[in-house]
Amino acid sequence: MDSSFAIIAEPNRRAILGLLASSERSVGEIERRLRMPQTSVSKHLRVLREAGFVESRVEAQRRVYWIRPEPLMEVDAWLAPFRHFWTAHVDALERHLDRMGRAPRKGKNR
Amino acid sequence: MDSSFAIIAEPNRRAILGLLASSERSVGEIERRLRMPQTSVSKHLRVLREAGFVESRVEAQRRVYWIRPEPLMEVDAWLAPFRHFWTAHVDALERHLDRMGRAPRKGKNR
DNA sequence: CGCGTATATACTTATCGGTTCATATGCTCG
DNA sequence: CGAGCATATGAACCGATAAGTATATACGCG
Numbered sequence: 001m002d003s004s005f006a007i008i009a010e011p012n013r014r015a016i017l018g019l020l021a022s023s024e025r026s027v028g029e030i031e032r033r034l035r036m037p038q039t040s041v042s043k044h045l046r047v048l049r050e051a052g053f054v055e056s057r058v059e060a061q062r063r064v065y066w067i068r069p070e071p072l073m074e075v076d077a078w079l080a081p082f083r084h085f086w087t088a089h090v091d092a093l094e095r096h097l098d099r100m101g102r103a104p105r106k107g108k109n110r
Numbered sequence: 111m112d113s114s115f116a117i118i119a120e121p122n123r124r125a126i127l128g129l130l131a132s133s134e135r136s137v138g139e140i141e142r143r144l145r146m147p148q149t150s151v152s153k154h155l156r157v158l159r160e161a162g163f164v165e166s167r168v169e170a171q172r173r174v175y176w177i178r179p180e181p182l183m184e185v186d187a188w189l190a191p192f193r194h195f196w197t198a199h200v201d202a203l204e205r206h207l208d209r210m211g212r213a214p215r216k217g218k219n220r
Numbered sequence: 221c222g223c224g225t226a227t228a229t230a231c232t233t234a235t236c237g238g239t240t241c242a243t244a245t246g247c248t249c250g
Numbered sequence: 251c252g253a254g255c256a257t258a259t260g261a262a263c264c265g266a267t268a269a270g271t272a273t274a275t276a277c278g279c280g
Contacts, residue, residue, distance in 0.1 A: 002119075003119075003121065005115070005118055005119045005124065006119045006237095008115055009112075009113075009115045009116045009119035010237085010238080011113065012238090014115065014188070017192070018191065021191040021192055022191070026256085026257095027256070027257060027258095028255095028256065028257085037239080037240080038256080038257070038258095039239085039240075039241085039257090039258080039259090040238080040239065040240085041257090042257060042258055042259085043238080043239090043258085043259090044238090045257095045258095046258080046259090047237095058247095060247065060248075060256095061246070061247045061248070061255070061256050061257075062247095062256065062257080063256085063257065063258090067192065067195060069192065069195035069196045072189060072192050072195070072196075073196050075185075075189065076189050076193070076196075078124070079182060079185065079186050079189075081128065081131040081132070082127070082131050082177065082179065082182050083186070085177060085179035085182070085183075086179045086182075086183050086186075112266095120267095120268080122268090136226085136227095137226070137227060137228095138225090138226065138227085147269085147270080148226080148227070148228095149227090149228085149229090149269085149270075149271085149272095150268085150269065150270090151227090152227060152228055152229085153228085153229090153268080153269085154268090155227095155228095156228080156229090168276095170226090170276095170277065170278075171225065171226045171227075171276065171277045171278070172226065172227080172277095173226080173227065173228090
């Protein structure tokens with residue numbers, strides 16, 4: 001329903017994503033690091049999971065969560081039309097790189 | 111009050127920013143293009159202005175609004191720690207460019 | 221002047237999402 | 251099997267806010 005933007009509007013969710021940026025973590029780890037109630041962590045993780053921001057696996061009694069990049073890429077893409085405001089003089093180079101493929105081989109495209 | 115993220119969580123506001131990305135516009139123009147009530151446009155513009163996303167000048171009876179990049183840069187910056195997820199193999203090149211100053215040729219005419 | 225257009229603002233209402241508390245489920249180990 | 255930890259889920263509560271309505275202000279022109 002809501003866009004990815006609504007999801008990352010919540011500071012605690014951004015904090016969680018920030019933690020997961022460096023490596024995957026269990027719920028308990030997140031709880032301790034961010035000093036936020038477990039129930040809250042769980043609920044935010046649920047929202048993040050349903051929105052495709054994270055994925056989880058069960059490891060005995062724990063659940064380990066990690067980042068899925070797609071929704072964040074979407075946000076990144078939305079910023080594109082604005083980037084020239086702060087990178088004006090490099091635009092030409094950027095476009096050049098894009099045209100060159102920017103991610104040459106490596107199959108597995110959509 | 112809330113972070114820039116909360117501001118762009120609103121779809122109408124993103125639409126307005128999207129319009130302004132290409133060029134400055136008056137309130138009436140935005141109203142017509144987006145087919146949204148004037149009062150709504152005004153209110154969103156107010157929010158955007160107070161959050162530093164746009165700036166306006168008075169031109170006779172009209173107000174012309176345009177983008178201020180700072181808050182969007184902030185969002186762009188927040189994405190940095192995640193970018194390696196979708197640009198992993200280009201990272202080296204990116205860092206290289208950054209180290210070089212990102213604006214190699216000095217022949218730029220001004 | 222006085223009307224029409226352009227824009228902003230106050231007020232109200234309904235909705236939404238986050239937090240808290242209580243409880244449920246499931247796994248591990250003794 | 252039963253205790254205890256890790257995590258999830260549900261319900262009530264509460265504050266924020268978007269949208270609608272109505273009105274106010276400013277300008278420009280005949």
